[in-house]
Amino acid sequence: MRRTKEKVIEKLLAASGLMTILTTAGILVILIYESSRFFIDVSIWEFLTGTEWTPLFSKKEFGIWPLLSATFLTSLIALLVALPVGLSIAIYLNEYANRNFRKTVKPMLEVLASVPTVVYGFFALTIVTPFLQQFIPGLAGFNSLSPGIVMGIMIIPMISSLSEDALFAVPRTLRDASYGMGATRFQTVFRVLIPSASSGIIVSVILAVSRAIGETMIVAIAAGQQPNFTFNPLVPVETITTYIVQVSLGDVPRDSLEYRTIFAAGMVLFLLTFVMNNISLWLKRKYHRQYE
Amino acid sequence: MNQLIAKNINVWYGDNHALQDVSMIIDPFQVTALIGPSGCGKSTFLRLFNRMNDYIENFRMEGEILINDINIYDPVVNTEELRKKVGMVFQKPNPFPSSIYENVAFGMRIQGMNKKSELDEVVETSLKKAVLWDEVKDSLKKPAFSLSGGQQQRLCIARTLAVEPEVILMDEPASALDPISTSKLENLIFELKKSYTIVIVTHNMQQAGRISDKTAFFYMGKLIEYDTTKRMFLKPAHLQTQNYITGRFG
Numbered sequence: 001m002r003r004t005k006e007k008v009i010e011k012l013l014a015a016s017g018l019m020t021i022l023t024t025a026g027i028l029v030i031l032i033y034e035s036s037r038f039f040i041d042v043s044i045w046e047f048l049t050g051t052e053w054t055p056l057f058s059k060k061e062f063g064i065w066p067l068l069s070a071t072f073l074t075s076l077i078a079l080l081v082a083l084p085v086g087l088s089i090a091i092y093l094n095e096y097a098n099r100n101f102r103k104t105v106k107p108m109l110e111v112l113a114s115v116p117t118v119v120y121g122f123f124a125l126t127i128v129t130p131f132l133q134q135f136i137p138g139l140a141g142f143n144s145l146s147p148g149i150v151m152g153i154m155i156i157p158m159i160s161s162l163s164e165d166a167l168f169a170v171p172r173t174l175r176d177a178s179y180g181m182g183a184t185r186f187q188t189v190f191r192v193l194i195p196s197a198s199s200g201i202i203v204s205v206i207l208a209v210s211r212a213i214g215e216t217m218i219v220a221i222a223a224g225q226q227p228n229f230t231f232n233p234l235v236p237v238e239t240i241t242t243y244i245v246q247v248s249l250g251d252v253p254r255d256s257l258e259y260r261t262i263f264a265a266g267m268v269l270f271l272l273t274f275v276m277n278n279i280s281l282w283l284k285r286k287y288h289r290q291y292e
Numbered sequence: 293m294n295q296l297i298a299k300n301i302n303v304w305y306g307d308n309h310a311l312q313d314v315s316m317i318i319d320p321f322q323v324t325a326l327i328g329p330s331g332c333g334k335s336t337f338l339r340l341f342n343r344m345n346d347y348i349e350n351f352r353m354e355g356e357i358l359i360n361d362i363n364i365y366d367p368v369v370n371t372e373e374l375r376k377k378v379g380m381v382f383q384k385p386n387p388f389p390s391s392i393y394e395n396v397a398f399g400m401r402i403q404g405m406n407k408k409s410e411l412d413e414v415v416e417t418s419l420k421k422a423v424l425w426d427e428v429k430d431s432l433k434k435p436a437f438s439l440s441g442g443q444q445q446r447l448c449i450a451r452t453l454a455v456e457p458e459v460i461l462m463d464e465p466a467s468a469l470d471p472i473s474t475s476k477l478e479n480l481i482f483e484l485k486k487s488y489t490i491v492i493v494t495h496n497m498q499q500a501g502r503i504s505d506k507t508a509f510f511y512m513g514k515l516i517e518y519d520t521t522k523r524m525f526l527k528p529a530h531l532q533t534q535n536y537i538t539g540r541f542g
Contacts, residue, residue, distance in 0.1 A: 175347075177349065180342065181452070182399065183402045198387075
């Protein structure tokens with residue numbers, strides 16, 4: 001009786017594991033199937049090299065670059081905000097702050113990550129953009145600068161927390177070596193700790209960028225819905241994620257070519273984040289080995 | 293170069309009275325060994341001379357450490373400058389995750405010296421002094437981690453020598469090494485004492501006997517006996533010293 005009970009529990013646990021794998025596989029299969037149907041009508045070459053994206057207009061163009069450029073631009077701005085701030089926080093917490101301060105502040109920073117992204121979105125649109133317009137007259141109401149900055153604030157905790165872990169993992173003996181040679185704290189941080197923790201810091205950056213690339217709400221609210229092949233941060237753009245939202249919510253007929261564009265766009269997005277996450281996993285494994 | 297003088301040293305870690313009224317004079321250009329069972333305070337005492345205990349939480353001390361007639365715990369003393377004069381080699385080889393060359397050049401670089409010709413020269417002479425040059429001269433760009441444990445430890449000594457210290461503190465430098473590497477290291481220490489004052493903490497009685505001129509025996513935070521190594525090993529004045537040296541406890 002007891003043995004059968006154990007068996008049943010074991011099967012249930014295995015089934016729930018299997019379910020997540022099947023769901024992921026299902027999503028992937030549909031993504032591949034729908035986007036391959038898209039590529040029957042539109043050549044992959046045209047899709048990957050075109051700089052016009054107008055599937056919803058009468059003269060249809062299917063070049064992904066306007067969406068890609070907007071995705072890269074907003075993510076780059078986010079990174080430019082998050083990397084210096086996040087890394088500074090990590091260095092301060094790890095090397096300068098005392099233990100109690102670190103224990104209190106680290107969880108508080110992680111609160112930043114639990115703010116709903118829709119809140120960040122209207123914060124970008126209604127507060128950051130008007131504020132920036134006071135200094136940058138050419139800034140449009142929708143633009144990539146302000147959602148980029150806000151997205152940067154959102155990913156600060158990812159960078160600071162993971163980088164802090166990486167700095168923390170640098171062996172005490174290396175700090176001793178550096179201080180023992182007469183290095184100052186600043187020299188120890190920049191010449192020994194950061195180089196030693198570099199792979200961990202890079203992992204944090206890749207994961208944060210991957211998060212920014214997939215981020216939807218902030219850019220959908222504050223960056224606009226105009227597919228623009230540009231790297232000018234002051235004008236409205238449309239990211240891949242925003243485009244998918246726009247089509248999903250719009251009145252595009254199911255099973256039309258326009259409808260299938262979101263699967264092709266989704267496929268690109270999936271590949272981008274998939275590759276980045278795998279690079280970070282690979283690096284992580286590599287740097288875990290380094291000090292064993 | 294003058295003596296190193298410790299005057300009435302008391303050290304506490306929180307409530308733990310780790311060193312109790314220790315006074316000692318260490319002679320220049322000699323090897324002085326600090327021995328005693330684990331937790332006796334010998335490493336704490338060693339680390340007083342380059343102020344490495346400053347990083348330990350709850351560390352508190354009284355007394356004076358004089359090097360070249362200056363109390364190094366005086367607030368005006370610059371600890372970075374002090375550590376260039378008083379180098380340290382640690383228990384486990386701890387090269388930086390960079391090349392052999394960069395490890396030795398580290399001390400020069402943090403002093404703002406970046407001229408290649410001068411760095412090259414310092415790297416070469418330091419590696420020669422540490423008797424490592426012949427083994428690594430063709431692979432200076434290789435990562436320091438590619439060296440064996442004994443080579444890494446001699447690299448750490450070369451790194452310390454590169455900033456021209458007067459004193460070298462060694463905290464059980466051979467404890468992670470095999471017997472052959474250990475004997476190479478001991479020969480090196482014997483060479484180095486011609487130009488440097490060396491203070492070494494060791495667990496290994498034979499090692500203390502082989503390499504040191506004077507030996508200090510610590511027990512439970514107190515300096516029990518301090519004399520020439522010969523006399524310490526042949527005719528210790530205290531029963532505790534004799535028991536420890538002959539391996540009856542420890």
